Amino acid sequence: MSVMRTMKASAFLALAVLSVLSTGCRRDPASPGYTYMPDMAIPVSYDAYAPNPNTRDGQTLQRPVPGTVPRGMHPLHYEVTATDAERAGRELANPIAATPAALARGEKVFQTFCRVCHGDLGLGNGPIVPKFPAPPSYRTERLLRMADGQIFHTITYGTALMPSYASQITADDRWRAILFVRRLQGASGAPSETQTAAAERPEGRR
Numbered sequence: 001m002s003v004m005r006t007m008k009a010s011a012f013l014a015l016a017v018l019s020v021l022s023t024g025c026r027r028d029p030a031s032p033g034y035t036y037m038p039d040m041a042i043p044v045s046y047d048a049y050a051p052n053p054n055t056r057d058g059q060t061l062q063r064p065v066p067g068t069v070p071r072g073m074h075p076l077h078y079e080v081t082a083t084d085a086e087r088a089g090r091e092l093a094n095p096i097a098a099t100p101a102a103l104a105r106g107e108k109v110f111q112t113f114c115r116v117c118h119g120d121l122g123l124g125n126g127p128i129v130p131k132f133p134a135p136p137s138y139r140t141e142r143l144l145r146m147a148d149g150q151i152f153h154t155i156t157y158g159t160a161l162m163p164s165y166a167s168q169i170t171a172d173d174r175w176r177a178i179l180f181v182r183r184l185q186g187a188s189g190a191p192s193e194t195q196t197a198a199a200e201r202p203e204g205r206r
């Protein structure tokens with residue numbers, strides 16, 4: 001058999017396989033097809049939102065008992081006030097050690113959620129400024145002295161013009177972002193590669 005004929009034959013075979021496959025795709029995707037042994041296909045349990053004659057309120061999905069704390073969540077007992085922000089500063093300590101991995105994650109959180117206002121280096125000149133009022137530089141005396149717990153309160157509840165980031169950033173990631181804020185303040189040595197690159201980029205291209 002010549003090479004040409006072998007190629008033709010395999011092309012034909014490929015076409016045949018393709019057409020069988022594509023007919024297979026045209027079936028109703030919502031239909032499970034033939035069911036030979038339906039035992040497990042038809043569940044006997046109640047669906048989460050189905051009415052239920054066995055429970056007191058007639059609903060399947062039950063509300064958690066008041067005061068229930070989800071796994072991994074640490075409840076916070078602070079008000080959105082300046083007094084409680086300072087109290088958080090006295091009472092809370094960063095539970096996350098400043099390992100390279102934690103700092104890298106903190107940098108990512110900062111780049112995602114904080115940089116737009118606070119700027120790559122935390123100087124208060126993010127790309128949205130001055131359309132949004134400039135935040136203070138992290139290097140101001142007040143912020144250099146601010147306790148980790150108060151920064152945690154700030155990210156969790158927001159302050160003045162700064163919104164809360166509690167719903168976007170997990171508590172642990174907020175602490176990691178604080179590790180990175182500390183680094184921006186010069187607490188732990190040389191700036192990271194991203195910072196150096198950002199500092200070298202021309203204005204307006206941040």
Ligand code: HEC
Binds near residue numbers: 113116118135160178
């Ligand atoms: C939408 C813009 C914006 C974003 C995003 C933002 N901030 Fe702010 N931040 C501000 C402004 C504005 C202030 C000054 C608040 C004020 O009016 O006193 C501020 C203040 C702060 C302060 C000082 C609080 C105080 O009591 O003076 C800290 C610390 C801070 N931000 C950290 C962060 C961190 C960390 C993130 C990211 C998780 C972040 N911010 C995201 C706008 C922002």
